[in-house]
Amino acid sequence: MIAPHITIQSLPGIPLIQAGDDLAAMILEAVARLNLRLQDDDVLVVTSKIVSKSEGRRLDLRTITPSARAEEIAQQTGKDSRLVEVLLGEAAEISRMRPGSIITRHKLGFISANAGIDHSNVGTEGDDWILLLPVDPDASARRLREALFKATGAQVGIVISDTHGRPFRLGNMGTAVGVAGFAALVDLRGQPDLFNRKLQYTDIGFADELAAAADLLSGQANEGLPVTLIRGLRLPPGDGKATDLNRPPETSMFR
């Protein structure tokens, strides 16, 4: 008996990424090393960290001069004022702050700590280097999808993932910040339940569930495995974007 199933597999051997690296080529080499070929409906979940690195989004805090506003926020939160300066450029607004913590709405629309700025695994030069998110992760995902299609003919889904905290739950979760090739938000409205009554809940954060599933493995590997292949799903059709998952601020009851 064959049951519906999916496999989630890390792609080992992806080297430390430098600005300008060709991620599509590196992913294809990693897939080939496993004696696999990409096929339609495969999903590749790629950490935003390596996408950012390939796009040259590293920044040396020693080059940053904090504004008066950044100095003030740094004082209130105990954060590095140069980091706050960069954060203010990345964020649409500061949602909440308190000592040790700045929660922002990123220009890309999602709410997370520190405008998605990453201070770990950035490089060996010490603590002055940070990593910003890709400028447009949905566009990065589309480019990667197109490059893989050109090389293989496979129509794959791409998720660019980050790790976000949650306002009412403890523990970070893999979260989609870039999507290409499928519907990020799956609408179930109008589908009947098992008893032909309409389903009560209306949609699924499908791309976020993919990011969370991939994080099960990359979390275990302590970030050494930045690309994950998910195989076996029928991808919901659509030209989805990670920004489809942002709840419009004016409709949030918790803003």
Next chain:
Amino acid sequence: MIAPHITIQSLPGIPLIQAGDDLAAMILEAVARLNLRLQDDDVLVVTSKIVSKSEGRRLDLRTITPSARAEEIAQQTGKDSRLVEVLLGEAAEISRMRPGSIITRHKLGFISANAGIDHSNVGTEGDDWILLLPVDPDASARRLREALFKATGAQVGIVISDTHGRPFRLGNMGTAVGVAGFAALVDLRGQPDLFNRKLQYTDIGFADELAAAADLLSGQANEGLPVTLIRGLRLPPGDGKATDLNRPPETSMFR
């Protein structure tokens, strides 16, 4: 070359559940039909819906007499006043409400719509039947884990999952409401990153990631597949509970 990988597999053939049904036995039969045996570190993700049904948590709204407070809230939100009456018994507090929507902090500690009360797939008698969450889903998970251990000798992890909305993101997600057999919240503090700097983020909502991963499949099957087997992880040791994932209200910046 063998890469780290996991498989996520629905267990077909689980019948519609009635009060008093032996879920452990039904799960073991479903596993056997796939010619599999449970083994250590397997995770079974079980929807709260079938756990509730087996525990007799169906309720006929025709037996409910709404209080004055329930009538008032029903008027403000457009909800059924009998449903609101039940909801008030399930919730520790109402977090937010507006027409069409009541967000609660459940007595179990998590924040979701309608105190986790389910109005779909409850039965064939019509719209008066609802389903409450198990009284203590962590205890339900522990009992199921013990029953499976007695029958097979395997030390498995259990997640009892529900589908929750999110305050700042669109799309529901599989979420853990009951856990047994592993650390629900995985603490990474102090682990070095690739460059021997301390990791910036501190913990992973591991049980929620498992629930989200399982929902990738059950969402596709439109709820006909309430039990999912996840195999291939090394489970983080610990006597975790789903309530470990509740952010204490006094530490939330968005309460």
